[in-house]
Amino acid sequence: MTPPASAVPEHQAETGATTGGGCPVRPGGSAVPLSGPEFHTEPHVVYRAMRNEHGPVVPVELPGGFPAWLVVGYRELHQVTSDGELFPRDVGLWNQWGNVPDDWPLLPMVGRPMPSIYFTAGAEHRRHAAMVGHALEEVEHFELRQDCEELADRLVDDFCERGTADLITDFAVPLPVLVLARLVGFPDEDGARIAEVLRDLADGGPGAQEAHLRFGEHMGRLLAARRAVPGRDVASRMLAYPGEFTDQEYVLDLMAITAAGHLTTADWIGNSLRLMLTDDEFAVALSGGRHSVAEAMNEVLWEECPTQILAGRWAARDTRLGERSIRAGDMLLLGLGAANTDPHIRQHLATAGGPSGRGGNGAHMAFSHGEYRCPFPAQEIAEIIARTGIEVLLDRLPDLELSVPARELVRRQSAFLRGMTALPVRFSPVRSTGDFS
Structure with missing residues (x-):
């Protein structure tokens, strides 16, 4: 069904014309x-073009014709993410559910409303976050x-x-999932299968939902194994945490930990290596020792952050943001990559002393x-991996170089x-290394 105009974002409530998703547009x-x-x-x-034409809050359309707001301004994104009551991560508030196939x-x-750390809000989110945070804090670095x-x-x-x-x-894709699988509690041989599932899930194509089901099945088997034989792993610590959680909640939280940590960390590694191989200044920074590696990787989070857009937040009531009228139930997408390149924050960083994104500034x-x-604790784990x-x-292969022109490199x-x-x-x-044994 088509939602009433009061449930549609401002940029799509002014005419009855519709897209393929049944959502009115201008x-x-x-x-x-x-x-x-x-x-x-x-x-x-x-x-930059979005910001120039629309300002810090941009009317956008998701595949299928679904309306949303993309927050590209740093200050506006800070406002949204700082106000969990007005902009909770409560997907159940979305005013488009009647149109979603x-x-x-x-x-x-x-996501759909479900009892996990990623899809709950308020006190329920904090309950899950306490359990997951405890399990991750116990990881020995x-x-x-x-x-x-x-x-x-x-x-x-x-x-x-x-030699090639x-x-x-x-390297970049398999390493995080192998480490996370061991961290969570899987045997090493399961890492490759989980990596395959997560790749299909992240692609967002026709196989994404089937991959999501397979992912849950993996976690269900892990939960049963760790309940029978506890170990020194995240799944076992979650099961031992005081509090009442259902098997579904454990499975969903384990899925969130693994999925969120895998591809983002893989892309952090891949984007860092790409810059090393295509940018001489960045290559020098990466080769300057452990401290410079940390600073160079921090620069990647400013310039090439793996998660460019994050879904999302949903307005709990009618409000204003960046001179836009936001309706109750509107989806707000977090433009993390756009906010990091907002000229306002770049100017502030330069005024504070030092080039934007460099010198270990963690305000990205x-x-x-x-x-x-x-x-x-999850950020620390990703950084260590x-x-x-x-x-x-770099220690094993110090003379790495691209084997194709940089212009031929393809992004996801x-x-x-x-x-x-x-x-x-x-x-x-x-x-x-086996040859030296």
Whole structure:
């Protein structure tokens, strides 16, 4: 059914013309479609054009014709993420549910009302966050680094003797999921299967919902195994946490931990390596020691943050934001990548002393902000995985260079996620670590 005008965002409530999703739009199509090659190639140019034409809050259209607001202003994004009462992460508030087909490809990303850390709000969210946060805080960082080094060495061993590799499929993508699988409680041999499921899920194509079901089945089997034989892992610590949680809640929270940590960390690694191979100044920063690696990777979170757009927040009542009239139930998409390039924040950083995005400034929005941001222990885990992986790779293969022109590199076909589909390199072949035993 078509929602009443009072339930439709301002930019789509002024005419009865409809898109394929049954959502009214203005004549001339003023809503910006969140699709197209420009999002994959030069998103900063797209965000600048959006900001110039529409201001800090942009009327956009999701695939299927669904209306939303994309928040591209840093100050406005800070306002939205700081006010969990006015803009909760409560997908049940969405005023478009009457139009959403069961097979909508973005459903796994947007979500449905369900009892997990990612799709609850208020006190219920805090209950889940306390349990998940406790389980992640207990991760021993020294052991985590050891696991990362071991698994990174194992991956490098698979290609180091041939002198060529695709650093995305051979390294950046498998490393985080192998580490996270071990961290959560899976045996090492299950890591590759989970990586495949998460790739299908992130693509948002026809197989996304089936991949989501398979992902849940993996977590259900893990939960049963850890209930029978507890271990020193996240799943076991979640089960031991005091409080009443259903098996569905445990499974959904484990899915959130693994999915959120996998592809974003893989893209953090991949984007860092791409810059190293295409930007001389960045390459020097990465090769300058452990401290400079951390600062260089922090710059990637400013310039090439893996999650460009995050769904989302939903207005609890009619309000104003960035001179826009936001209606109750409107979806607000968090333009994390756009906010990081907002000229207002860049000017502020420059005035504060130092180039924007450099020098370890952590005010970027790559992990979101506020009550629903990525939990701090999860941020630490992602940083350890990405940084350790890059250090191992550069130590083992110090003469990496692209094997194709930089202009031929292709990014993932997504407006929401920013990562490479391939990163082909060549290097001097070296012996595997197993050859020294």
